Amino acid sequence: MSENSNHISLLVEVARLYYEHNFSQQQIAWKLGISRPGVSRLLQRARDKGIVRIEIFDPTEHGTLLEKKLQKKFGLKKVIVVPNDNEETQIIKKRLGRVAVILLNQLVEEGLILGVSWGTTMQEVARQVRRKPVKDMIVVQLNGGISRAEYDTHATEIAQKISEKYRAIPFLLPLPAVVDSADLKRAIISDRNISRTLNLARKSKVAIFTIGSFNHDSVLVKADYFEREEVDSLLKKGAVGDICSRIITHNGKICSAELNSRTIGIELEELSKKPYSIAVAGGKEKLQAIHAGLHGRLFNILITDEWVTEELLRD
Numbered sequence: 001m002s003e004n005s006n007h008i009s010l011l012v013e014v015a016r017l018y019y020e021h022n023f024s025q026q027q028i029a030w031k032l033g034i035s036r037p038g039v040s041r042l043l044q045r046a047r048d049k050g051i052v053r054i055e056i057f058d059p060t061e062h063g064t065l066l067e068k069k070l071q072k073k074f075g076l077k078k079v080i081v082v083p084n085d086n087e088e089t090q091i092i093k094k095r096l097g098r099v100a101v102i103l104l105n106q107l108v109e110e111g112l113i114l115g116v117s118w119g120t121t122m123q124e125v126a127r128q129v130r131r132k133p134v135k136d137m138i139v140v141q142l143n144g145g146i147s148r149a150e151y152d153t154h155a156t157e158i159a160q161k162i163s164e165k166y167r168a169i170p171f172l173l174p175l176p177a178v179v180d181s182a183d184l185k186r187a188i189i190s191d192r193n194i195s196r197t198l199n200l201a202r203k204s205k206v207a208i209f210t211i212g213s214f215n216h217d218s219v220l221v222k223a224d225y226f227e228r229e230e231v232d233s234l235l236k237k238g239a240v241g242d243i244c245s246r247i248i249t250h251n252g253k254i255c256s257a258e259l260n261s262r263t264i265g266i267e268l269e270e271l272s273k274k275p276y277s278i279a280v281a282g283g284k285e286k287l288q289a290i291h292a293g294l295h296g297r298l299f300n301i302l303i304t305d306e307w308v309t310e311e312l313l314r315d
Contacts, residue, residue: 012044018043019052042305050130056103066309070302072311073203077276077300080104084244084282084305092282092305100208100280100303107276108166111214115201115266116162117209117244118155119219121280125208126158129165135216137168140200140207143244143265145224146179171197175264177245178225182261201266207274210297211281211289212242219262220245234259241289243279243298250288252296272298281307291315 010032017023017031017041027040032039036262046052062131069077080103082095104125108114116122116139139162145155163170173194179185188209189195201207202285213219214234220242221231234256236250244265247255254268271277281290282305293299 006211008049008051011049011051014039014042015046017053027248043268046182052173053130054085066306068315069227070309074295074302076294077179079301080303081309082282082303082305089283093121093124094128095160095282096121096282096303096305097128097155100125100278101128101303102132103303104129104208104258105132105166105205105276108132108137111137113138113140113163113204114166114168114270115140115204115207115209115274116159117142117207118145118158120214121210121282122158122208123154124163124226125280126161129162131167133167137166138171138200138204138234139163139166139168140171140197141173141203142176142201142204142271143263144173145169146177146219156261171200173197173264177260177265178263180262182258185262185264198266202270203245204274206276206278207266207271208278208280209244209271211279211286211293213285214239214247215242218242220247232260237267240292241286241294243289244271248289248292248296250292250294250295252294252298258295268296268298272296272300274300278303284308287311 015161016026017028018025023031025036028039028125029036064081071079072078080094082099084092109195109258114133114137115312139159143157158175159172175188175194189198218232220226234247239247239255240250241248241266245263245266247259249255278301279293279299280303284307287308290304290311294312
């Protein structure tokens with residue numbers, strides 16, 4: 001057995017003694033001949049490597065006080081709030097991804113059609129999905145992606161990775177999020193395979209997606225989907241964010257009908273009507289966009305962080 005295998009075996013033994021057999025850390029230290037701080041480090045390592053996964057079960061399904069307040073204020077089906085003690089954005093995204101996967105695992109079932117979007121937050125969701133085969137499940141991409149390599153959001157890769165973990169059938173949209181004209185969009189979506197994928201996106205019972213802020217630094221803008229003048233025009237019209245590449249104003253409405261006619265993917269109206277429409281987004285830069293989505297009732301489940309929740313409750 002290799003040294004690495006021996007180490008993994010030790011992590012498993014320590015974790016079982018502590019979590020399954022209720023040994024104290026000191027008792028484990030005596031049993032295995034190591035220090036108590038050493039046991040503590042091994043338990044943390046077991047969590048970091050995914051050997052130990054802690055899930056809190058709330059028998060009332062009411063959640064925390066913050067969650068209950070936000071759920072009531074905006075009439076949501078469910079709210080999940082992760083800690084935010086001024087950590088860097090990537091840490092928040094990892095926390096969001098972790099709890100999003102826990103929720104997904106509660107919702108997946110035989111024959112489910114799951115719709116997924118893309119973005120760095122959705123990448124974290126995809127990374128943290130564990131293998132859980134689900135019979136006759138489909139994972140479908142909700143909107144087109146980014147074609148420029150330096151701004152690649154791994155749109156098809158995210159849907160592909162999630163489908164692999166659930167052993168589901170993937171349906172992808174290897175297409176740009178926005179095209180040059182409405183006529184071109186009509187021609188593209190008339191393709192039999194593209195049309196079938198979009199129809200599956202509409203039929204998905206569960207949809208999970210992130211919310212982006214909209215400004216000159218947004219991924220869609222950096223990917224050259226918009227000229228600078230068009231961005232300025234959208235901002236003047238009140239654009240604050242995007243959901244599935246659809247640009248929205250502060251009240252959750254489509255900012256530009258013309259732009260919307262060139263955008264490939266699920267319509268916001270279709271998204272809002274799903275039994276489980278799950279928005280996963282956090283961080284200060286996304287506050288306005290999240291607020292807009294809530295006002296437009298574009299989702300019924302929100303996974304976000306403490307800072308955003310507190311700001312939303314102040315409004």
